[in-house]
Each structure stands twice: as structure tokens, then as C-alpha cells.
Amino acid sequence: MAKKSRMITMIVSIAVIILLAIATGLTNNDQTSTVSIPVKVKDNRVEKTLIDPIYFNPAGESCGFTIDIEGPEDLNYNIRINTADIKSEAVYTGKTGKGTVKTGDLTVFDKGMFVLIDPEVREGATMEDAEYNIRCGIILDSYGYSFWSISMLVIVTAFFIAACVGLAILGNKNTDKDFDERQVKARGTAAFNALLIMILVALALPTLSTLTGRHPFEPFEYGIIVCLSGILVFIIQADINDALIGMKDKRMPLAIIYTIVGLFEIIVAIAEIVMVNSRIQLYTMISGIFFFAMGIEMLIKARIDKKEAMADEES
Amino acid sequence: MKNLKLKSARAALDLSQQDLADRVGVSRQTINAIEKGDYNPTVNLCIAICKALGKTLDELFWDEEG
Numbered sequence: 532m533a534k535k536s537r538m539i540t541m542i543v544s545i546a547v548i549i550l551l552a553i554a555t556g557l558t559n560n561d562q563t564s565t566v567s568i569p570v571k572v573k574d575n576r577v578e579k580t581l582i583d584p585i586y587f588n589p590a591g592e593s594c595g596f597t598i599d600i601e602g603p604e605d606l607n608y609n610i611r612i613n614t615a616d617i618k619s620e621a622v623y624t625g626k627t628g629k630g631t632v633k634t635g636d637l638t639v640f641d642k643g644m645f646v647l648i649d650p651e652v653r654e655g656a657t658m659e660d661a662e663y664n665i666r667c668g669i670i671l672d673s674y675g676y677s678f679w680s681i682s683m684l685v686i687v688t689a690f691f692i693a694a695c696v697g698l699a700i701l702g703n704k705n706t707d708k709d710f711d712e713r714q715v716k717a718r719g720t721a722a723f724n725a726l727l728i729m730i731l732v733a734l735a736l737p738t739l740s741t742l743t744g745r746h747p748f749e750p751f752e753y754g755i756i757v758c759l760s761g762i763l764v765f766i767i768q769a770d771i772n773d774a775l776i777g778m779k780d781k782r783m784p785l786a787i788i789y790t791i792v793g794l795f796e797i798i799v800a801i802a803e804i805v806m807v808n809s810r811i812q813l814y815t816m817i818s819g820i821f822f823f824a825m826g827i828e829m830l831i832k833a834r835i836d837k838k839e840a841m842a843d844e845e846s
Numbered sequence: 847m848k849n850l851k852l853k854s855a856r857a858a859l860d861l862s863q864q865d866l867a868d869r870v871g872v873s874r875q876t877i878n879a880i881e882k883g884d885y886n887p888t889v890n891l892c893i894a895i896c897k898a899l900g901k902t903l904d905e906l907f908w909d910e911e912g
Contacts (some may be wrong), residue, residue, distance in 0.1 A: 539906045579860055654862060709873035711871070711876050711891075712872070712876075712887070712888055712890075712891060713872070713873075713875075713876045713879060713885050713887070714876070746891075773873060773875035773876075836875070839878065840862075840863070840864065840874060843862055843864075843878070844862055845875075
């Protein structure tokens with residue numbers, strides 16, 4: 532039975548790793564965007580308005596842009612492409628008229644890219660006061676083995692294996708008689724369900740990323756999400772079956788610690804977003820939510836358990 | 847199915863679920879689950895419970911209706 536389970540786990544793990552490799556190791560990653568830029572010409576000058584840069588997220592070592600601009604003949608367009616790092620130098624600058632321009636190969640290594648198109652009246656041209664809508668079609672073609680994909684694959688796999696081993700050890704630990712037979716069984720079921728959830732999350736996140744062409748998380752964040760999902764399922768399911776902390780029931784202190792840690796992390800994450808105006812502190816926020824959820828579940832369970840014991844004493 | 851025999855045998859000795867659990871070496875919740883019929887114990891655990899309560903397996907775990 533144990534051999535059979537081990538064999539199934541091995542096959543599933545290998546399948547997950549292969550699927551992850553396929554899902555994340557895809558090389559060509561084309562993205563197309565069409566934007567409309569409103570331009571107001573007055574006194575033969577383009578009135579300066581705030582133009583939003585267009586964001587792209589290429590996956591791969593290199594990428595190239597093909598920009599097709601449709602607008603008046605007498606306008607020139609300054610094109611500037613930066614990586615997402617705000618302090619970085621522009622990886623491409625150029626000036627073009629109406630028509631198509633290719634940037635050639637830009638080495639980006641998976642960094643997000645901002646494309647800014649800034650129109651101006653061509654030198655020597657005379658334009659009447661009017662408003663125009665400039666239509667820009669932008670095609671991003673990125674290629675090469677993705678550092679992002681490879682590192683994500685390695686990290687997710689490493690987390691996955693580490694979590695599996697950890698859960699397996701936890702699920703079978705009965706040498707010091709901390710857990711009775713029912714609790715060992717419940718821990719085994721919880722560990723198996725946690726494994727299933729981890730497989731699902733590990734498959735779903737990179738597949739969704741590949742399908743949508745968006746990579747909102749850093750590789751280590753994906754790993755953390757996968758790992759925390761499994762841990763959360765294991766802890767909550769084991770605790771619901773009174774099999775988390777063994778026979779020496781010390782649920783309350785642990786529940787209070789988890790809740791405080793969770794709340795603290797959530798507050799820190801929110802404070803950073805509000806005060807520093809930074810992007811969402813994903814790791815802190817997710818970890819906080821997970822700790823908080825575990826803490827609340829354990830507090831509720833502790834209360835139910837206490838009531839149950841009191842009812843037994845009274846009967 | 848609830849194990850009322852176990853519950854009454856325990857009550858006859860004026861033992862709480864926790865007391866019986868301590869004697870048998872399991873958690874209170876496991877005794878509670880057995881009494882509520884949520885968990886089928888192994889033979890080893892059944893024997894340990896019988897010894898702790900001074901009863902036989904038949905007296906505590908034999909279901910005459912089943």
C-alpha cells in the first residue's frame with residue numbers, strides 16, 4: 532500500500548514538473564496592443580498633455596517592437612522605450628513620421644517595458660489648429676529562453692518538493708506518541724488534500740500566466756503562494772479533526788500567536804501601500820491573510836472544543 | 847452510530863472523556879468521536895478502552911442489531 536502510494540505520488544510529481552516546464556518554458560510570446568493618442572494642435576505646436584506610457588511584459592531574453600502609427604503627415608513621433616525600472620536608461624529612443632518603425636532586438640531579460648509615444652509638429656510644417664486621434668498599433672515579439680520561466684520552474688519545484696517532504700514527515704510522525712491513531716489518520720488525509728491543492732495551484736498559476744501573457748508575481752512569490760496554500764489546507768483540515776497539535780492540546784496559545792502575526796503582517800502591508808504608496812506588498816499581505824485565517828480557525832475550534840469538554844463534564 | 851454502551855460504562859465509573867483518554871493514551875476528541883460514532887477505532891484501541899473500563903470487547907463494541 533505504502534509502495535503504491537509512493538509510486539502514485541512520484542508519477543504525479545513528475546507529471547506536475549513536466550507540465551510546469553511546458554507551461555512556463557514556452558518561448559515565443561507575442562503581445563499586441565492598439566492605442567489611441569489624442570493630440571491637440573494649437574499655434575502650430577502640439578499642446579502638452581500627459582500621455583500614458585503603454586506597458587508590456589515580455590518573457591524572454593530579447594524582444595523587439597513593431598510600431599505602426601496612423602496620423603497626420605505633418606506630425607513626428609518621439610518614441611522612447613524604458614524598462615519598468617524607473618531609474619533605468621531608455622533601451623530605445625527614436626523619432627519617426629507616420630508609418631511603421633521597428634526597434635530591432637532589445638535585450639531585456641524578462642523586465643516589463645514602457646513605450647512612450649510623444650507627438651510633435653514636424654520642422655518646417657504648418658498645421659491648422661485642430662484635434663487629432665493618433666492610432667498606434669504596437670506588436671511586441673519576445674523570444675529566447677526565459678530567465679523568469681526557468682527560475683520560476685526551479686523555485687516552484689523546489690518549494691513543491693520541500694513542502695511535500697515536510698507534509699509527509701508531519702503526516703507520519705508518531706514515534707513519540709504525540710498523536711493517537713485517529714489523529715495520524717486525519718493528518719494523512721489532510722496531507723494528501725494539501726498535496727492535491729498544491730498540485731492544482733502549481734498548475735493553475737503558471738498556466739493562467741501563460742494564457743493571459745501576464746506575469747504579475749515574482750518567481751519566489753509563486754513558490755510562496757503554492758507552499759502556503761498547501762500548509763493552510765493541511766493546518767485547517769488537521770485542526771478541524773483535532774489532529775494538529777497532538778494530544779497535549781495547546782491550541783489556544785498557538786491560535787493567538789497566529790492571529791497576532793497575521794494581523795501584524797496585514798497592517799504592515801496596508802501601511803506600506805498607504806504611506807509609501809508602493810505596489811501591493813504581496814508576500815506580506817498573503818502571508819498575513821494565511822496566518823490570520825489559521826489563527827481565526829484555531830480560535831473558533833478551541834471555543835467549540837472547550838464547550839464540548841464542558842458539556843461532557845456536566846453530563 | 848452512537849456508542850452508548852461506551853458512554854454509560856464510562857459514566858458508571860464516573861470518568862470524564864478526558865479521564866478515559868488519559869488512561870487509554872489518546873486524545874479526548876478521539877473518545878468523543880468513538881462515542882458519537884464518527885470514528886471506528888482499531889482493535890488495539892478497543893482493547894485498551896475495555897481494559898481501562900474493566901469490560902469485554904463484546905460488552906462495549908458488539909453491535910447486536912448490526
